[in-house]
């Protein structure tokens with residue numbers, strides 16, 4: 188027996204290939220949507236991996252520092268360092284902002300704004316939590332001020348000058364795959380600078396704040412001249428950080444180290460597993476549902492297209508189907524023919540979709556991670572959709588009366 | 596009737612009523628007909644007289660209301676179907692030729708014909724060999740690899756006849772097989788059918804309006820108002 192479906196596809200291959208490519212682009216979009224979600228999850232995991240921390244110590248009763256804002260005094264880490272099982276503890280700040288390139292060496296001084304997450308780290312030896320794990324160029328931050336290490340995704344080059352708020356920094360190192368949970372590339376600066384950047388107000392605001400303070404009789408008491416100066420001085424420093432990253436000693440259980448910090452330091456502590464749960468289940472949950480909605484709609488649209496095409500192709504063959512039935516073709520053979528065509532269309536679509544998604548994924552501004560598992564699930568879904576979509580056409584074909592071939 | 600009619604098709608008192616109640620149509624009111632192996636008979640009658648209905652009953656695609664149909668020794672219908680697998684009956688015992696050739700557009704000429712033995716479970720190579728022999732016999736062997744759309748109307752109709760013959764059915768039902776053809780080609784087709792009928796001992800019923808070919812039949816059944824009348828034709 189010959190393959191009726193195969194012959195039909197070969198005969199009208201143009202129709203099949205065009206429809207398959209159309210369907211394929213749709214499948215490509217679907218795979219990419221899944222890749223966007225995987226990329227978000229992977230970004231979140233990269234953020235946690237790259238922080239080099241085993242525990243995140245944050246403000247009590249917050250989900251900081253990534254999902255909620257959290258603020259701790261910058262001397263909190265000293266108390267934590269003394270706890271059992273803690274190897275290292277380092278302050279860290281995070282600040283989402285626009286970073287502007289202001290100039291480079293030997294190249295045209297073209298200005299450029301980049302959305303980035305500015306991370307304040309304590310310059311220290313390698314292995315300090317919070318430090319960029321490895322560099323692709325340059326060196327780590329060694330000075331206490333005005334040096335920066337940027338992710339290559341920012342587009343910054345070694346030696347370029349960038350502006351964060353009022354200060355200029357020199358890019359001394361480049362790193363890669365250091366991203367925020369939102370996928371923005373990171374720029375590392377010394378902690379002190381970062382604290383200042385978080386806190387620093389413009390001159391007008393400072394003048395206004397000073398005037399307000401001076402007018403407050405409680406803070407500017409007549410006859411006690413030193414108080415106002417002390418208050419103003421305390422207002423112009425930022426003693427806060429967003430979190431303390433803790434590296435634990437080998438052989439200790441993270442939860443066992445975390446519990447005493449919670450109890451005795453009265454802080455909230457998250458382990459790596461809890462942090463991952465917060466990032467993935469809470470922070471990107473809405474985006475995931477958003478993408479899920481897209482996937483559902485795309486699946487329905489793809490199913491409708493396959494159903495429509497297969498149905499139209501079948502209706503165009505009613506006469507031939509009547510003849511096939513009249514000359515003794517089994518219903519099963521005819522149903523099989525339509526089913527194989529639907530599956531063939533799905534196959535073409537899937538291959539085109541996979542190639543298209545692989546081709547365009549790198550051009551997306553945020554990380555798109557195409558997982559083999561998603562491709563396999565996508566393939567299964569396409570096949571199921573094609574089978575379901577052919578049901579309508581099969582029903583129409585089985586209803587064809589062989590007497591129609593003889594006519595009136 | 597002579598002995599040889601026992602081997603062909605016999606129809607006795609066949610009736611067919613479409614629908615029921617007030618709107619019922621009695622398309623066949625008692626048809627009697629006999630066609631011997633190797634014989635080609637004409638079936639003529641005005642439009643709406645029941646020709647197609649009779650072919651559909653014989654072709655086992657609609658069920659008659661009453662009467663009897665036999666094929667050789669085998670009773671096919673006697674007030675009910677007597678054969679469990681009508682699909683296999685159509686495939687193995689009956690060949691169809693239609694007004695239009697209705698070839699399968701996505702199969703080449705050979706496979707259009709070879710499809711029938713393949714459906715009956717014969718190997719592809721054997722089916723194609725048989726198809727090619729018939730195509731040669733019908734003078735379209737040189738178009739064996741062509742697609743149906745590349746053939747002329749006459750060639751297509753000959754391929755359709757090859758398809759009807761390929762399983763060596765004892766019966767061929769032809770519904771206006773010459774309608775799309777000019778008179779020369781129409782006569783060629785009828786002569787082909789006569790040759791084939793003789794060669795393969797096939798009983799052939801040709802429904803037609805075609806004035807050009809009516810004189811070629813030796814026997815003609817006229818159907819009027821659901822009843823048949825047998826006449827001798829002018830053919831020799």
Ligand SMILES: Nc1ncnc2c1ncn2[C@@H]1O[C@H](COP(=O)(O)OP(=O)(O)O)[C@@H](O)[C@H]1O
Pocket residue numbers: 595613614620621622640641642643644645646647648649
């Ligand atoms: N499916 C049907 N339902 C109801 N009446 C039908 C049907 N098919 C044919 N008829 C009626 O049966 C009669 C015979 O029709 P038909 O066999 O097609 O005649 P012919 O082929 O000789 O023109 C006509 O009156 C026609 O209207």
Ligand SMILES: [Mg+2]
Pocket residue numbers: 594595646647
């Ligand atoms: Mg008719």
